[in-house]
Amino acid sequence: MSKNGGAIFDSNQSIIRIKSLGQVFDIKHPEGNIYFNGSKHRPAWNWRWLILHYLSRADATPIIDKLISYRELEHGNVNYPAILSKCIDPLVKNLLQESVEQIKKACLMLDASIEQGADVCAKIHLFPRFPLTIKLWLGDNEIKGSANILFDLSANHYLDTEAINEAAIMVSYFLIKQYELMYRTI
Template sequence: MFPYMIGEDKDGYKPALEYAVKCFAEKAPLKMSEKSGATFDSKQSTMRIKSLGQMLDVKYPEGEIVFSNSKHMPPWNWRWLILHYLSRADNTPITNKLISYRELENGSVNYPAILSKIINPLVKKFSQEPVEQIKAACLKLGASIEEGGDVCAKIHLFPKFPLTIKLWLGDEEFKGSANILFDISANQYLDTEAINEAGIMVSYFLIKQYELMQTRNC
């Protein structure tokens, strides 16, 4: 795990987490694991799921989440997304057909937030940065590098929920651009509000990972 991945509880988000835990606890753990790509250890009553290159343990039915072989827990929004994903997953196959946020259920409503909290920060951070160094940061989050754009990284937030970040770098004449895309099956695993939070979190993590790597290279 990386330092920016370690979080603490925030009281302001306690109701959202409590509701996510309630939904999680109402589902059968073995069914959730089968539909989500997680595994379930019945002896330990723990689900294990891979996310952003990290393994995390989810206690059932309490919904407590820590990094595997650690006592550290991820930030509240990551924990909330994990519980939401496990509760909602229905085993719909990944199609590799990509859609924009606006093509999700009610996606047009929150699109301004996508621009201000995901697209614009990515452009601001990466438009003048070296391609190979950006790709290296993506790989640290468990990404696979695909064709398309100057950088095209498919990042598995969860086993059956990838998102794709595309970057086109700028130069003296043109400003760079960015986009975030989702598999057409995305709403089978997270609702659109959660997908919004997922995109914000992943773009933030990518920026922090890049900054961390730059600091260590100094």
């Protein structure tokens, strides 16, 4: 599981160590208990579920570097309205009026790499072999802004489409919250 998912197995401690959104997690093997590295604090249940789902499904398929939309995933058309309402629309509502540089800095806090292809194009590794790419086009007086979340063609080798839905919701939410923590605190 560790090798297939790009994680590290510490056989002395019987711990799988995996990086996600700039955080490192320790997963006790075989129990599956997950903690932030070096602490007794646990991530939210959906994050823990995604980590276990990712590790159990991982098959070592390399990242292909070909982006696809949610609709292009296995059975992706079925849940596209959820991706739109729970991921893309909140990005539009919360970030499109903000500074490009500030949005990029918030993305970097989630261990993203900033790429070309939009006003903001951030590849965010939820897991070592599972990147999501968030694209934001801020628009202007003549053109309305928009957003999209894209996935690597290899995505279904690591999460099923339902779990990818949850992953996209989580990453979108974390990016918005990271931005708010950095720039909207009183």
